[in-house]
Amino acid sequence: MPKKILEHLGDLRGKKVLVRVDFNVPLDKTTGAVKNDRRIRAALPTIEKLRQAGAAIILMSHLGRPEKATPEERRLLTMDRVAERLGQLLGQPVPVLGGGDAVVGPAVQQAAAALQPGQVALLQNLRFDPREQKNSPEFAAALASLGDAYVNDAFGTCHNDNDTSMVALPAAFKAAGKPRAIGRLVQRELEILDQLLTQPTRPLLAIMGGAKVSDKLGFIQALLHKVDHLLIGGKMTYAFLKAQGRSVGSTRVAGEEVEAARPLLAHVGQKILLPVDYLTARSDNLQDTRLCQGDIPEGYEGVDIGPRTVAAYVAHIRSAGTVVWNGPLGWFEQALFSRGTYGIAVALATCKATTIVGGGETAEAVEQFELAELMTHVSTGGGAFLAYVEGKKFLSLAQIDDL
Known part of the structure; x- marks a missing residue:
């Protein structure tokens, strides 16, 4: 069945929209630089539509497998280089909220609340929090507190039934009566x-x-x-x-x-x-x-x-x-x-x-x-x-x- 799309989210002026994207891009093993930005570019239509609607956009994605990485490998799996590349494509800075390895917490909450309409930010690598792959209601609640609406624009992870950001998080939005939709990328894939x-x-x-x-x-x-x-x-x-x-x-x-x-x-x-x-x-x-x-x-x-x-x-x-x-x-x-x-x-x-x-x-x-x-x-x-x-x-x- 066709799903609700961005146009069904209602008036987004001044709202915070949480968007699950798939920025699991290949990285240079030495420098951590993005080797192929295809997945980042694929998210641009959804980001631009939400910016035009007057929303502040909080993107979230996993990157690699930090749970299996050495400390040195894990250091390269922060979202810093991804945010840098996205900022180049958008022509504006894209901060990683909160700093450090924390995906949620007071610093992230404060930084998210301060975002202005049209601004775009990125959460830290979701898999830095072990609860991401456990469909955790607690982690979902912490993520849900950051936004007023939820968008799934990560087709590449739609089959991951245990990912909090893919299942428990939109379920938390649903339980709270907050709007949910698929983004342009997922819409195109399903069509x-x-x-x-x-x-x-x-x-x-x-x-x-x-x-x-x-x-x-x-x-x-x-x-x-x-x-x-x-x-x-x-x-x-x-x-x-x-x-x-x-x-x-x-x-x-x-x-x-x-x-x-x-x-x-x-x-x-x-x-x-x-x-x-x-x-x-x-x-x-x-x-x-x-x-x-x-x-x-x-x-x-x-x-x-x-x-x-x-x-x-x-x-x-x-x-x-x-x-x-x-x-x-x-x-x-x-x-x-x-x-x-x-x-x-x-x-x-x-x-x-x-x-x-x-x-x-x-x-x-x-x-x-x-x-x-x-x-x-x-x-x-x-x-x-x-x-x-x-x-x-x-x-x-x-x-x-x-x-």
């Missing part, structure tokens, strides 16, 4: 996905890559009921080949991946299409490559789809009405093994179909190739994208009233 699931332009083509069949088994099974064809690539290719009894050389394929692929073999050659050739490389010398069309010789491992496969997949893309792509088709971070993923990305960027890129590494790939702007939609949530297509219900969205 695109709902159209994909209910009224796609056909033929509907899915492209699936990445490493593990087991992680995406539910997603694949959900897609098989909807798509006309499902094209396989990436390391999961070799799980299918091994399940067929073929040699994959030195390609490491876990037993559970083979077992996950086995029940899908009945669809191979019909809805599921496998690569017909693949680039392999020696494990001890990646410059030593060999193009294979059958079994992979011992000592070599699969690293990319081959040119015949790229040509066959591109032909399917050109005749499709809708294409949804999740997972790179090779080791695209290495230039020598990026041709398959690049070829598919170019085909999506230049075809006439509605093209949906399913977040995560796939989004990183199309950005690396500078093709993201040519896609119909690039999702900001890899795991959330998979879960939504599978049909899982998000507790975070259940806290936002339907229209």
